[in-house]
Amino acid sequence: MNTRTSLSLSALGVVAFLLGWEAVARSGVVPAGLLPSPSAVPTAFLAEVQRGIWQKMVVASLSHYAVGLALGTFLGVAFGTAAALWRVWDAFQSWVVRMLRPIPAIAWIPFAIIWFGVSEGAASFLIALTVFWINYYASYSAVRGVDKDLIELGHAFGQGGLIPRLFKIILPGALPGILSGLRAGLGQGWMTVVAAELFGISGLGMRMMEASGLLATNIVVLYMVTIALLYGVSDFLFMQVQARVLSWQR
Amino acid sequence: MNTRTSLSLSALGVVAFLLGWEAVARSGVVPAGLLPSPSAVPTAFLAEVQRGIWQKMVVASLSHYAVGLALGTFLGVAFGTAAALWRVWDAFQSWVVRMLRPIPAIAWIPFAIIWFGVSEGAASFLIALTVFWINYYASYSAVRGVDKDLIELGHAFGQGGLIPRLFKIILPGALPGILSGLRAGLGQGWMTVVAAELFGISGLGMRMMEASGLLATNIVVLYMVTIALLYGVSDFLFMQVQARVLSWQR
Amino acid sequence: SRAADPVKLEIGYIPILAASPLFIVDGQGWAKDAGIALKLTRFESGPHAIQAMAAGQIDLLYAGVAPVLVARTKGVDVAVIANSAVEEMVVAGRGAFAKALGANPTPDTFKKFFADTGRKPKIGTQPPGSVPDTVLKHWLFKVIKVDPADVELVPMGIEKTQQALLAGALDAATIREPTVTVTQQLDPNVTLLATGAQMFPDQPGTVVSARAEVLKKHPDAIQALVKAHLRAVDLIAKDPAAASKIVNEYLGKGLMEPKTLEAAFRGPGSKFVADPHGVVPAVEKMMGFAKEIGSAEGVIPVAEAFDFRFYDAAVAK
């Protein structure tokens, strides 16, 4: 299937989705005011842009998101890889990790406030946290699954030291799994942006909550669509890069 | 490293963690009342058990969790696999998925209320949702990564039809990746329990929010530890099962 | 401090109508005139804000009185220095339940509703121990004298109650301005079942509190701020239209019209009172009731949480 066909299929999918949504919104199945129709979004968009709010919120959230994502991804991959590589370290941390893992972002908020104040840093911290876990587990399992034969090959050819083994065998071998974690984190990060902006840090999430509190659902939907687009574009780009990076896979 | 050593290393890790926590709590670095020391947990535990609240909340949350996890995992693996297998379907849904993926649990709550009312079902739905995404992406990438040579092998030996190919080649081949998604979902599910119980469905999350509203942080921490233990045990058991299932990996 | 070197104060608020005086103080530049640089920080709920306050991240807070009192029992040194609004919480209902209840609710209307629909009415409120829960129970069990077995109370987050009410998952809910007005505008099925005064006379609402440390360090600035707060409360009473325009910049900019806010200011759910003295007995009464119904264990000393100096000085002049 070539790119053209696949793009038009995607467009078809989106159009079908929007039509279905519009139909549901107009049918009155859903109480008025809870689900605006997608055709209400452009008007809301223009209004928010004119007020200058949209741009400000997008920039703010993007910066929380970028910092959190970068930090969470890096640390998640690093710790996940470390745990998968050293059994002693793995055993030492495994139960501590089990205790920290299920703590929801909301429960971390007090700590974020204590450590970072009510600041951008706190929001990035919360985003980093969720992204961290996803990457931690994805990397852990990917590194564990690297073909032992290839590691042996590395040893045979002088690449058995930690650094060359890591960068020439283990990380490339685990790359498909690690990238799948990265991709999952890409989305999970956006899902957390809203929770991370619940406490006074401005951005899309805060604006959404504000609008939702005042039942201005068309604005809520506008920002949901905004998030969807931002994510969609980044995920699309990620997939393009991934296809390049993994071109050695058939 | 044998099981004994590994268990005692884990115990060491947990003890070090608890000691560090106790030290921080006592040092006064963190404002009093925001971080109770772990030694406050047993008292809180006894009190809650005597009131009968603890048991009730644990059972309630476990049931939301189990239903949500099962549903989300099953659907996530199914849809992720389907998208990875059929290019046409993949292209059709890819952008719709991109639009739905970043929508946070909190934003789904109105829909959960509309569809399920203020009911257990709504909580399970929200948990299923987060778990769904993680499994969707993990399965998608795992299925994509299955060795094409083995699929060819299946064709050569009459296992090229959809069902045998799926169950004899693709799913076993993708199993390590799928299981890694399952495991990530296991934790993400608990992270969502709290958010899912924000709107009137009783369980650990609700009790935590209640306590947090009254700044009864020792109760909050008790339930956090409860969640940690529940998750820890399930993750531990999962790892045991996984080690069995993947014993063909060196 | 010199005029060129303004006192920096960080103030937290919950985005509700009762925080309006703060918005006016900031919007009119009254704080700046007094040599104070304000930084406003929004919080979704009182507890989160209190946590930030306890961590020393914010200096003052516009929020419910309950979290402040609770924080004090946890050793956080904060004090109430002025009041902002009272009788905020109202009960809004919808559909068949609202119709059945009418203007004169009696215990029998609840029983009849059950008989007609086969289910108990669901009323959304916040968790036990919170002000909304306590005053709702007061209204139900003390004022109307409903049999607790005839009604189902659903505790949830503030914002979720509105959504659930609109979605028809609840028959009634405790909400406060400006969402009372907004909800009614959005769905004509939603009607006001009880005002704050009917639920619990003088029910405590939003207060202005500050960290004790800040009170000690910048008494002059705080004094000026309380004065500005009084001025703002006056403005709301005198000119709700002008007030609503200013407030709209902070609350629901682009999400609702100043008209809506003005309607909210004039509505029955809005009663701005700056004097904190009256709050003390009301809180004590409410806590007495909370203890009676078992949603609070002990009674917290209320009076010592209040620091009347600034208000008294402000009105004396």
Next chain:
Amino acid sequence: MAAVIDLNGVSIGYGDSAPPVLVDVTLSVERGSFVAIVGPSGVGKSTLLRVVAGLHKARTGGVTIHQDQRPAHRPVGLVFQDARLLPWRKVVKNVQLGLEGLPISAADRLRRAEDALKLVRLDGYARRWPYELSGGQRQRVGIARAMAVDPDILLMDEPFGALDAITRNNLQDELRRIHRETGKTILFVTHDLEEAVHLADRIIVLGGTPARVVRDVKNDAGRDGAVFRDQVEKLRLEIADNYSI
């Protein structure tokens, strides 16, 4: 006798734009014949076999396989050049792969798998994981897997490539016996000319770039002696002449 494999002007390539690997292959294999395919490394022997097995589509030309439908058998059995075992199945389960989906009982399946393992001298290894095998053992599991389905057409891609002389001789003898007794059609890729002359009754030489059939000889050189050695030598020269990869 009837042709069971019919290739007609077939050309084969990888990808859509790359030059073809094999061109203009016209070949008709009669039922019950034992055909060896030889040629330099990378000429396209495995590729040809995969096209015959239906695993790869020819770019042009016609590929016809006349399959008998016998119950409880698969028409075609394939031995891959790499052993290609499913790592998550123990040896005996790997051997049963082709038997699954056939209308036979589980006990029968197990019996046939064990018989096939006995054939390749791996009776004791049924419960091992693939990673616990040596290279030659893995290859023999691959042979057993193809044998277990008792196919009419047996496609073997260097099946004895990793085996020592004795094991190899044993298996060659077994293969000859099976061919004689069951009349299977065998297509046998080998890099070993002695083996080709030793086993096959027809030898096809691939060569050139892109590759084509450069020689197609009937082989009745016997199993030993001077004629045998002559035949091997003749083939060696033939390949050397068309050796271009």
Next chain:
Amino acid sequence: MAAVIDLNGVSIGYGDSAPPVLVDVTLSVERGSFVAIVGPSGVGKSTLLRVVAGLHKARTGGVTIHQDQRPAHRPVGLVFQDARLLPWRKVVKNVQLGLEGLPISAADRLRRAEDALKLVRLDGYARRWPYELSGGQRQRVGIARAMAVDPDILLMDEPFGALDAITRNNLQDELRRIHRETGKTILFVTHDLEEAVHLADRIIVLGGTPARVVRDVKNDAGRDGAVFRDQVEKLRLEIADNYSI
């Protein structure tokens, strides 16, 4: 001459509890010798090579490798029985694997990799992915990779197993030339007795369960003729006698 590989009463096994695969292997290989290791499939040839390469620990006994430290070279080069290429590296990058970390420039690295590829007749395939190669081509990349590091000790596990007669002859000649010119020590596992007699000056036969060294013969049978055939025949009988797997 000095021994470069010294095995002293070595026994080797997999896991902790399984019976050993090889026992009581005492072996001393002199610098510059060309030793062939033969034996039935699964006897432990690959295992022995992996122990010598330091990839697997012996259970008991002493393993000493006397390595010269020459700059820009690795002391040991290993050709695996499976090609074992890194799937995420193109051919030329795979060949460079062993050169990385050595104190040579990138240009030198490339040049040496390209030379090694030329040696195995794969000059045109440098920019291919491993999955785009035929079985024999893959094996040759593995050989090139070991050759590129220019090791003193070359361990080869059935390196020519998947190659056609001509390519194989070419590479055998190259290997002999390299051995003659550089004086490398070569340990060469093969299943092909002719090849062993043809190439090596010493042949070690492994056999039995658990396996041990059953024969260790000096081979001066020449490259051809009657003596050559005698030697092959003698070895064949030897292996058959000790054939128990």
